[in-house]
Each structure stands twice: as C-alpha cells, then as structure tokens.
Ligand SMILES: *[C@@H]1O[C@H](CO)[C@@H](O)[C@H](O)[C@H]1NC(C)=O
C-alpha cells in the first residue's frame with residue numbers, strides 16, 4: 001500500500017486543489033483510524049488556511065467529504081448544500097465520483113432526491129417503473145389505484161425522494177432535459193412541499209445506442225406520437241416556433257416515411273441525447289444564429305459529456321444487468337427483480353431494411369450522439385470494473401442480481417391506471 005498519509009499531508013501543504021480529486025480518493029483505502037486522523041488533519045489545515053476563499057471554489061467532491069466531518073466543518077457544509085448552485089459543476093448535485101470515493105450513501109431519511117432525466121426511447125419507462133415498484137425499501141412506494149401516480153416517500157415524512165414521471169409527474173415539462181430540470185426541480189419541490197428546503201440532488205439517466213434510438217423514435221412518431229407537450233424551456237423561456245419549426249402540419253406526423261423524417265432540419269430526434277444532456281444556455285439555447293454550427297456542436301457535445309460524467313448514475317439500455325449492478329452499488333439500494341434485457345433493443349429490427357444511404361444519413365444526423373454514446377460506454381465499463389474490483393462477492397452477487405425475497409415490495413397495482421401518456425410520450 002502506498003503511504004497515503006504522506007499523500008494527504010503533501011496535498012495540504014502544497015495546494016488544496018491537489019486534494020480535490022486525488023486526496024479524497026486516496027484517503028479511502030486507509031484503515032479507519034488513520035483515516036480519521038487524516039480527516040482531523042484536513043480540518044485543521046482547512047481552518048488554518050482560511051475557509052474564506054475555500055467555500056467559493058469548493059467543488060462537490062470536497063463538499064461531499066463534509067458528510068463525514070459534518071460537525072467539524074459547518075461553514076463548509078452550509079455552503080449551499082443541496083441547492084443547485086449557479087456554478088456549472090454543482091448544478092446537478094453529487095456526482096458518481098463523490099458517491100464512490102467517499103463511501104457516500106444516498107440518504108433517504110434526509111434531504112436527498114433522485115432526479116430521473118428520462119430521454120425518449122431509451123428504455124426509461126421500464127426503468128422508471130422499476131424505481132417505483134421494485135426497489136427494496138424500508139417504506140415502499142405506494143401506487144394507489146385511484147391515483148395516477150405513486151407516492152415514494154421518505155421513511156419519516158411524506159416527502160418524495162424521487163423526482164420522476166411516475167412520482168411527481170412531468171413537473172418540469174414533458175421529458176424535461178438537463179437544462180429544464182436543473183432550473184426547475186428545486187423550485188418545484190419547494191412548491192410541492194410548501195416550504196423552502198435545502199436538498200441534495202442525484203441525477204440519473206439512461207443512454208441508448210443512438211441509431212437504434214433514432215429509429216425507435218421514428219417508428220413511434222410514425223405511429224402518431226408527438227411530444228408536443230415538451231416546452232424546450234431554456235434561459236427563461238420556451239423555444240419559439242421560429243427556433244424549432246414544426247416538421248409537420250396538423251395534429252401529428254402519423255405515417256411519415258423515414259426519408260421525410262430525416263429531411264426535417266428542426267427534427268429534435270437528431271442528436272437528441274446530446275442535446276438533452278447539454279447545458280443549452282452555453283450555446284444560446286435553440287437560437288442557431290447565436291454561434292457557428294461547428295462551434296455549437298462542439299460545445300454541446302462537450303457539455304453533454306461533462307454533465308453525463310457528473311451524474312450520480314447513468315445506465316446503458318443495451319446493458320441492463322450491468323446498469324442494474326452499477327445503480328445498486330452506487331446508491332446502495334437493491335432491486336427485487338432482475339432487469340430484463342429486451343432482445344428487440346439489441347438488434348434494431350429495421351436496420352437490415354435501411355438502404356446504405358439511409359444508414360449513412362442517420363449516422364450523420366446523430367454523429368454527436370454516436371460520440372457521446374461511445375464516451376458513455378467507456379465510462380460505464382470503467383465504473384463497472386472499479387465497482388467489481390472492490391466487491392468481494394461479485395460473482396455470486398452478479399449472478400443473483402435482483403433475486404431478493406420481495407419482502408418490501410410495493411403494493412400491487414395496475415400499470416394501465418398510472419398516468420401513461422403512451423401515445424404522446426412513452
Ligand atoms: C402521510 O400520508 C399518509 C397517507 O398517504 C397519511 O395517512 C399520513 O397521515 C401522512 N403523514 C403525515 C405526517 O402527513
């Protein structure tokens with residue numbers, strides 16, 4: 001084992017910034033006593049070096065550390081914890097690295113909230129149902145048959161720990177994206193709960209192979225879906241009709257052919273995942289004249305990657321089992337069912353019928369998503385490898401994923417009764 005103590009000492013003496021990504025991570029493998037010692041060390045150093053400037057550029061990572069040294073570091077902890085700060089990195093609360101590095105756990109008893117960013121045709125409906133129906137919880141979600149949604153309340157209060165379609169509904173707009181959620185969730189929850197609270201947010205999402213997703217969206221629209229209810233809110237207003245002109249006249253686009261679908265410039269299906277994960281305020285929202293398109297693409301992709309990497313969790317539609325495992329390990333929660341790998345998601349069934357031209361067009365239209373997906377895949381497997389490496393019972397656990405006596409399952413209910421804008425938005 002490396003001499004970890006000297007690592008942290010050195011970090012304190014030289015530059016606090018050094019502590020940020022590495023110090024915290026290095027502290028983890030230490031045995032408990034020396035860890036406490038180094039935390040004490042850390043606290044003293046903090047006090048000495050003056051907390052003034054620190055709070056300002058204290059990133060999530062260090063603020064997360066304060067879950068351990070809560071009493072010792074009140075000034076740091078109180079620094080906007082739970083509020084999405086205007087600062088870009090902390091806008092979505094705690095990241096995966098915070099949670100893993102700090103042996104941090106999602107605290108349902110406190111003010112922690114999971115926010116599910118659900119992008120169209122990524123398998124989010126099934127995942128959203130698993131969240132309300134299949135988690136092994138002290139206080140399971142309740143889905144009353146006379147209500148269109150479920151209550152997923154904290155053990156000791158009637159406050160929701162889950163912000164999603166099946167619990168809070170589309171409070172921030174139909175299939176709200178990163179830009180909409182980060183500017184809305186906190187305020188909405190304050191409104192719903194009737195008081196202002198400091199919460200910690202844990203963003204989660206699913207990412208899907210872009211060509212399959214695009215085709216799936218195409219088929220959905222061809223059957224009459226529109227997502228007309230989406231507001232595309234950004235920088236204080238919804239996108240205007242000039243910014244996103246409708247691709248069709250009339251009620252919907254039922255019966256549209258693939259070539260026509262691809263030909264519409266303002267079709268938001270193209271690169272949907274990148275757009276929905278990026279901070280659109282950076283690129284002037286839906287105003288395409290705000291910056292040259294090459295730059296726009298570049299910034300949007302970079303922002304989407306950064307936001308994805310900063311989320312507490314993301315899963316890949318094509319890797320249900322791995323996604324389930326990573327979710328469970330990250331949140332220290334367990335599902336009582338194994339996630340099913342839908343075979344139809346693996347082989348996009350219309351693929352063989354595409355002409356080479358069409359295939360090339362789809363790839364061109366979704367080039368940002370394709371790059372984002374390859375980034376996501378790489379990151380996912382790194383995370384999986386790391387979690388696997390620290391899990392002594394990995395083989396057994398992975399084999400029996402989801403095999404839990406359903407002692408705390410949610411009340412039985414009929415999914416058809418839940419609000420399911422299937423035609424509009426599934
Ligand atoms: C919470 O909700 C349940 C039913 O939904 C109700 O019976 C109970 O009184 C509520 N508790 C509080 C503290 O409001």
Ligand SMILES: *[C@@H]1O[C@H](CO)[C@@H](O)[C@H](O)[C@H]1NC(C)=O
Nearest residue numbers: 240243284287288289290291
């Ligand atoms: C779009 O951006 C351009 C360039 O910054 C600006 O001149 C124009 O007013 C913007 N359009 C809208 C509708 O905000």
Ligand SMILES: *[C@@H]1O[C@H](CO)[C@@H](O)[C@H](O)[C@H]1NC(C)=O
Nearest residue numbers: 123126340341342343344345
């Ligand atoms: C699997 O795919 C079928 C048809 O494509 C769909 O009806 C079903 O809802 C999917 N199931 C899941 C769990 O995604």
Ligand SMILES: *[C@@H]1O[C@H](CO)[C@@H](O)[C@H](O)[C@H]1NC(C)=O
Nearest residue numbers: 339340341342343344345346
């Ligand atoms: C998916 O395919 C695999 C092998 O091709 C098969 O073993 C499995 O039963 C299929 N799953 C479903 C839900 O059809």
